[in-house]
Structures are given as structure tokens and as C-alpha cells.
Amino acid sequence: MIDARVPPIGTMTDRVQLRRRVTTDEAEGGEVALYTAIATVWARVRQLSARQDFASDGRGQAITHSVVMRFRTDLKPGDRILYRGRVLEIAAANDMNGRRAYLSCQCSERVVTG
Secondary structure (H helix, E strand, C coil): CCCCCCCCCCCCCEEEEEEEEEEEECCCCCEEEEEEEEEEEEEEEEEEEEEEEEECCEEEEEEEEEEEEECCCCCCECEEEEECCEEEEEEEEEECCCCCCEEEEEEEEEEECC
């Protein structure tokens, strides 16, 4: 669920860093994915839900977030948002009201708990 309400003035108080995935060649012949910073912006970050998740050999949590910021055209699914040391992966990025004023991103976070 993407939050479709325009944020009230003064609610974008969270400083976040936007990161883009870049692949580079390794000396051994493979590729490695790195995330480079593209901008630091003000946003409104809200946690939507959390649920228990099992991945690989560990237990964890899958947490979803809504991140609202001023409109940008350079974000897409697969990019990441760094928020207070937490990595949020963008699943969807949409113009909130069709006026190109605000961008709403639905993000997911994976946390290993054991």
C-alpha cells in the first residue's frame, strides 16, 4: 500500500540518502554490485507493517515502509534508501497525485533476528 495523501507542510523531517545500484567488473572475471550515493534529501519515512520472515538459514523480519519526498525522476525499483543506518529497498516509486510534486516510494527492509 502506497500512502496517497499529500504530506502536510513540515512533516518531511527525516534525512535519507538515495543510492543507485552499479555493477563493476572484478579482476577474476565476475561482476560485483555496489550501491553509490546519488543524493541526500529530506523525506517522511513511516513503517507500514512487519512480519516474521524465513530466508536462507535464518529467521528474520520483513518490514515495509512508505517514504515520501519531493518528486524526482531518477528513482526506480531496485534502488535503495539509507535511513538511520537501515537499508530500504525501493519496490515501487509513484507520483502521489499526478502533479509531479511528491514521490511516494514503497520500500522493504529485511532484518535477520536469528
